Amino acid sequence: MCGITGWVDFERDLRSQSDTVRAMAAALAHRGPDAESVWTDRHAALGHRRLAVIDREGGEQPMAAEESGQVPAVLTYNGEVCNFSSLRAELTARGHRFRTRGDTEVVLRSYLEWGEHCVDHLDGMFAFAVWDPRRRRLLLARDRLGVKPLCYAPLGRGVVFGSEVKALLAHPLVDAVVDAGGLAELLSYVATPGHGVYRGIHEVPPGTVVIVAEDSITSRAYWSLRPTEHTDDWDATVETVRELLADSVAAHLVSDVPLCTLLSGGVDSSAIVALAARATDHRPRTFAVDFEGHGERFRKDVWHEGADAPFAELVAGHVGADHERIVLSTADLADPLVDAAALRAQDLPRPIPDMDRSLFLLLRAVRSTSTVALAGEIADELFGGYKSFHDPTLTGTGNFPWVSLNLAIGPHGMGNGLLDQALLREVDVAGYTADRYADMLGEMPVLPGETVADRSARLASYAHLTRWLPLLLARDDRLSMATGLELRVPFCDHRLVEYAFSIPPAMRTSGGIEKAVLRAAVSDLLPDEVLRRPKSPFPVTQDAGYGHVLRHRLEAVATDRDSPVRPLLDEQACDRLLKEARPVAVRGWGERRDVEMLLQLDSWLRAYRVRLDV
The missing domain is CATH 3.60.20.10 (Aminohydrolase, N-terminal nucleophile (Ntn) domain)
Structure with missing residues (x-):
């Protein structure tokens, strides 16, 4: 790369x-x-x-x-x-x-x-x-x-x-x-x-x-995502998905330098590892990220059903992989140099910077032994892995499904809770988002004879593939390349994308099972525990010590009269949070995301000397 x-x-x-x-x-x-x-x-x-x-x-x-x-x-x-x-x-x-x-x-x-x-x-x-x-x-x-x-x-x-x-x-x-x-x-x-x-x-x-x-x-x-009539039955669909994915994995294994796979223990990355193991005659090398004490501290939340480590180790043993778990401490995540490197990699503040730092540290560790890594990105967008594909209260809101989900979490779901609300109204983030949603509706191709329910579900897929996936791919590319690692994404094969996008939504989630087609396509390759595992996003630390770090950094920014983020800051909201004299809550998204986003904005404005013309 x-x-x-x-x-x-x-x-x-x-x-x-x-x-x-x-x-x-x-x-x-x-x-x-x-x-x-x-x-x-x-x-x-x-x-x-x-x-x-x-x-x-x-x-x-x-x-x-x-x-x-x-x-x-x-x-x-x-x-x-x-x-x-x-x-x-x-x-x-x-x-x-x-x-x-x-x-x-x-x-x-x-x-x-x-x-x-x-x-x-x-x-x-x-x-x-x-x-x-x-x-x-x-x-x-x-x-x-x-x-x-x-x-x-x-x-x-x-x-x-x-x-x-x-x-x-x-x-x-x-x-x-x-x-x-x-x-x-x-x-x-x-x-x-x-x-x-x-x-x-x-x-x-x-x-x-x-x-x-x-x-x-x-x-x-020269290319756009358009559905076509899907005439294959269940068995033919499962077989075709398996063939297309296996072909893509094999093609992405071509390299003159050491190669590995990122393994979370979810169906997506596990499928890549299992197919890669079948396509080569050597023992696969896999890596996973974890946090000190995560197994003991873990508590289920709206996003995460369980910790990744046991599932990743199960898959690695099943396919005979040489597996390494990269364990991160709160000190690792709080390292200012890591924070600066992750921000510098992306040129912009992003909504989940703690995930970015974890991914950066994982990729940096991987780079010590490998030059190329395979990842399981976009299977959720293709095969219906998100809640928004199945919940009509999210797909029928007239908004992007992930935005609706974040807003449903509470007033801080979008990470803007510490930003000046008058400024947000002036910038009109809500109106801007509504306009972009209308733009997307105008370009979304219509499949003749499609039911309202199927179109709604396909619209959720289209939104994720064209308006959310680019954020994920940008993050993966920037953070991997910041470490000198090439990250390859076999699920992004356009033949597989075109075929999967045209699979009827009811078939993709047959029996109410998320990613049912994908699970069936690799059912002979993976342990039952992994095949039954619900969707779980990239892990985040739940260590309260990280909440203390966020609080101290927020205090520093809030009391710095020269901070470039002050014009964006809701000082009263910030004061209310600091007066509670407790660490920032690290479970769930709301408060943590508010603080992380404000700190990211401050670091970005300083590092890039951005002039805001708003």
């Missing part, structure tokens, strides 16, 4: 601007610790940071094609194309000659063969930029689900782009400004396709190509 960046300007001569692009690439050093390079010509400068996973000796980037002494295209690329071997054979048959054995040159020659439509031929996770000197245009492209990130900002007569916002902010002409719309996007917990939060910065939406020409910037969606 890698970091890409660049600058195109149709007026300026960029041959003297390599230092600027090197600075942008340096901001992505964590994504590519193995190599750095910059390519420049008159109107384009491309940068690359490399984490070598396949073809470690070849595959240097940016990679320039050469034909008769000319350079028809230059590529800077991040990702893994799973079907690169078959594409290479097809391109060879069409007359292309390869100098390397990895997927980078396959992507480059796919562009030479099919132009911007090369993306239709690529399976996997990717984000790349191609500068075409003959056409004087830049192509930006992103994979169908948005596993790999890519953002850009128009600048003069051109653009700057990068894998992460920090690369753009390293350019001297790009400022960190967040206006009312950006703040509403940040606080809504909804990922609007293309929205970059920072003013003037945009994401390339998943499944989209952006073309930058001298007089225009245009975008085209």
Whole structure:
């Protein structure tokens, strides 16, 4: 996995601007610790940071094609194309000659063969930029689900782009400004396709190509999530899901460096581990996160039915994995350096930063022995793993299901309880969220003959896949790459996504069982205890000592008259909480989330010197 960046300007001569692009690439050093390079010509400068996973000796980037002494295209690329071997054979048959054995040159020659439509031929996770000197245009492209990130900002007569916002902010002409719309996007917990939060910065939406020409910037969606009529019966559906998932897992195992799997003991990650064990002839390596004393302290809440550790160990023993449990202490979670690293990785404050820190520490530990890890992300979104798929009080609210669920928890469910309510009304987070929901309804494809109940359930799936999943994938990518680890997500195979999305909701949750199809598809691979286990999200510590840490940090921010978060702070709400002279409650979401979000905002505003224009 890698970091890409660049600058195109149709007026300026960029041959003297390599230092600027090197600075942008340096901001992505964590994504590519193995190599750095910059390519420049008159109107384009491309940068690359490399984490070598396949073809470690070849595959240097940016990679320039050469034909008769000319350079028809230059590529800077991040990702893994799973079907690169078959594409290479097809391109060879069409007359292309390869100098390397990895997927980078396959992507480059796919562009030479099919132009911007090369993306239709690529399976996997990717984000790349191609500068075409003959056409004087830049192509930006992103994979169908948005596993790999890519953002850009128009600048003069051109653009700057990068894998992460920090690369753009390293350019001297790009400022960190967040206006009312950006703040509403940040606080809504909804990922609007293309929205970059920072003013003037945009994401390339998943499944989209952006073309930058001298007089225009245009975008085209080459893929979208659309249901088709599902005619398979139960047995055929289960068999197809098994085949598609097994194929995807096998494709994601290709690596020239050590590889492992993250294992929580839930059905999703356990399925990946079991299928990976069948696809290889060596003992799988697995990792799980846990907390000191978690087994003794654990209490069931609205999200977590039970601790992960016993289930993860059960699965590891069942498949013969070499399993390691990474045990975190409160001191680990409270380490200011870890907090800063997790925030810096994402460029934005996020609603569940304690989870981010736990995941960061897990991934950092994994990186000590592995360069690639597989994860079980998005199975819940595909197969109906969330409560919101089954509860009509959440799917029929006219709001995003997870927002409705958070609001149902109580007044602090959204994590905004310590923020100034007048400011929130002025920014109109609720209205912003309602508008984004209406936008989604307008694009949601209709399946003829679908019942109201089925459409409601499919809408919940569509919302999660297009407005919630991007937040999860962004978190996974940023935190893994911050440690120099490549994270692969087999459930994001677009063939599997297309098929699963079209499965009737009643079949997905047959018998009232969440993810019934997926459980049936791997029923011969996993212990019954795991197959029967309810959905449980990423674990969080329940140590009261962590609540003391949060309280002390809240006191420090609340009494700091120079804190940049003060304009956002509801001082009375903060005072009421502090006067109770107790640690912040760490069980459940409400109070903990309020405090965590405020602290994250303060750290972000300081670290990025963000100017709020609201």
